[in-house]
Amino acid sequence: MLEYDVVVVGAGPSGCMAAKYVSKAGASTLIVEKSAELGEPIQCAGLISKRALEESELKDVKPFINNEIKGAIVRSHSYELRIEVPSPEKSAFAIRRNVFDKALAKAAQEEGADIILGGKLKNIIKGCGGEKQTLLVDTVDGKEELKATVVIGADGVRSSVAKLAAMTVTRNYLNCVQVEGEYDADEAFAEIFVGRTIAPGFFAWTIPLVAEKVARIGLCTDKRCSPHSSPMPFLKRFLAEHPEIKGTHSGFMGGAIPIPASAGLQRRMQGQSTVKINDGNGIMLVGDVAAQVKPITGGGIFYGLKCGKIAGAIAAEACLKNDMGVLREYETKWRAEIGAEIAFGLKVHKLRCILNDGDFDTICRVLSQEDMLQRITKHGDMDYQALAFREFVKNPVLFKLTARNIIKYLYAKRRLDI
Numbered sequence: 001m002l003e004y005d006v007v008v009v010g011a012g013p014s015g016c017m018a019a020k021y022v023s024k025a026g027a028s029t030l031i032v033e034k035s036a037e038l039g040e041p042i043q044c045a046g047l048i049s050k051r052a053l054e055e056s057e058l059k060d061v062k063p064f065i066n067n068e069i070k071g072a073i074v075r076s077h078s079y080e081l082r083i084e085v086p087s088p089e090k091s092a093f094a095i096r097r098n099v100f101d102k103a104l105a106k107a108a109q110e111e112g113a114d115i116i117l118g119g120k121l122k123n124i125i126k127g128c129g130g131e132k133q134t135l136l137v138d139t140v141d142g143k144e145e146l147k148a149t150v151v152i153g154a155d156g157v158r159s160s161v162a163k164l165a166a167m168t169v170t171r172n173y174l175n176c177v178q179v180e181g182e183y184d185a186d187e188a189f190a191e192i193f194v195g196r197t198i199a200p201g202f203f204a205w206t207i208p209l210v211a212e213k214v215a216r217i218g219l220c221t222d223k224r225c226s227p228h229s230s231p232m233p234f235l236k237r238f239l240a241e242h243p244e245i246k247g248t249h250s251g252f253m254g255g256a257i258p259i260p261a262s263a264g265l266q267r268r269m270q271g272q273s274t275v276k277i278n279d280g281n282g283i284m285l286v287g288d289v290a291a292q293v294k295p296i297t298g299g300g301i302f303y304g305l306k307c308g309k310i311a312g313a314i315a316a317e318a319c320l321k322n323d324m325g326v327l328r329e330y331e332t333k334w335r336a337e338i339g340a341e342i343a344f345g346l347k348v349h350k351l352r353c354i355l356n357d358g359d360f361d362t363i364c365r366v367l368s369q370e371d372m373l374q375r376i377t378k379h380g381d382m383d384y385q386a387l388a389f390r391e392f393v394k395n396p397v398l399f400k401l402t403a404r405n406i407i408k409y410l411y412a413k414r415r416l417d418i
């Protein structure tokens with residue numbers, strides 16, 4: 001039977017980074033990944049900031065960078081807003097997620113982490129009287145039993161760890177679909193299409209790739225404000241309304257993005273935490289399973305890498321000091337880093353759920369005015385979005401629009417459960 005200080009379930013960005021930081025701190029760790037191939041299947045648009053790239057600590061970035069993105073064009077039904085990044089520091093990159101995940105796993109292994117591919121976690125049995133907990137894993141060769149003092153659940157939106165440990169911290173999800181296709185657009189600009197009839201509760205996107213006129217084309221919807229539970233009818237309509245964007249079924253994928261629980265929902269879920277301590281053992285959740293994502297854009301790679309580092313270092317410290325009380329610092333530390341951003345993003349997301357197409361037109365019209373564009377360029381940040389959004393509401397038109405919709409939101413809150 002294999003025995004470790006920490007077993008990390010899931011070899012996505014959060015899990016690989018957590019394992020790397022466990023090893024770095026001197027504790028033993030193993031990653032268990034259910035896919036036989038790292039990074040597959042891809043469920044991501046693969047757009048990350050330069051800051052996220054740096055957070056990955058990967059030196060050789062060429063193999064996974066597909067394209068440098070120097071700005072965004074935001075389109076509502078009647079208006080268009082072109083935002084250029086003011087400096088290379090603020091640029092973004094379209095990455096090949098599968099190659100990126102492989103590189104992160106390799107970095108964790110180089111730091112000392114072991115890895116089992118094709119190993120699916122089936123159960124966690126509590127340790128009694130100071131015994132380590134046991135993980136039952138189905139592998140390609142049969143069944144494996146693993147012992148660990150700390151289990152880090154980094155197994156994504158449909159986490160087994162969260163279910164087995166009764167630690168579900170989120171209840172709502174955005175449903176997403178994406179295809180690849182031809183799109184003859186500016187190669188350096190991602191495009192965002194906003195509108196309730198385009199993608200209720202979110203937006204549609206095109207992300208240009210370096211290959212000739214090819215883009216990732218997708219959208220997400222929040223079913224709480226959508227007439228359809230599936231996003232597929234919206235993608236079909238989006239492609240039909242934009243014949244210039246020729247989405248094909250190549251690279252088709254569907255996925256889900258967790259929407260973090262609001263403070264109110266957390267209370268109703270009885271203060272569910274991302275840490276559980278049990279009889280000398282511990283369980284921690286990191287990344288998508290902990291809803292460590294930006295509610296406005298759905299991006300989770302940067303936060304997952306950040307929180308993976310925190311989780312890994314704290315798990316190792318708890319094991320080395322033989323004091324599981326140390327694990328409690330995890331919740332406090334990650335919330336101190338990104339909690340306020342997530343809480344603010346959640347408010348923006350909720351408001352977006354009730355805006356109509358006319359509201360989105362007004363927002364795009366106002367933001368395309370010269371002074372507003374300058375403010376967006378100055379304060380806009382892919383990873384920390386609150387500052388730019390606070391600037392928007394200083395504009396009297398947008399202030400009024402927000403105030404009107406806050407009242408609408410309060411009426412819709414109970415009905416929509418948002």
Ligand SMILES: Cc1cc2nc3c(=O)[nH]c(=O)nc-3n(C[C@H](O)[C@H](O)[C@H](O)COP(=O)(O)OP(=O)(O)OC[C@H]3O[C@@H](n4cnc5c(N)ncnc54)[C@H](O)[C@@H]3O)c2cc1C
Nearest residue numbers: 010012013014034045046047121155156255287288300301
């Ligand atoms: C359509 C779409 C587009 C997105 N676009 C972006 C984007 O452009 N930029 C961005 O930053 N974020 C994006 N995201 C979000 C991003 O993909 C996630 O936030 C990120 O992958 C989270 O990383 P993670 O390591 O927490 O989980 P994951 O990457 O989901 O990794 C979890 C791993 O756990 C494994 N696993 C699951 N269950 C088990 C089990 N029982 N046993 C063993 N292994 C298991 C899975 O196979 C998987 O490898 C997008 C998401 C979607 C759905």
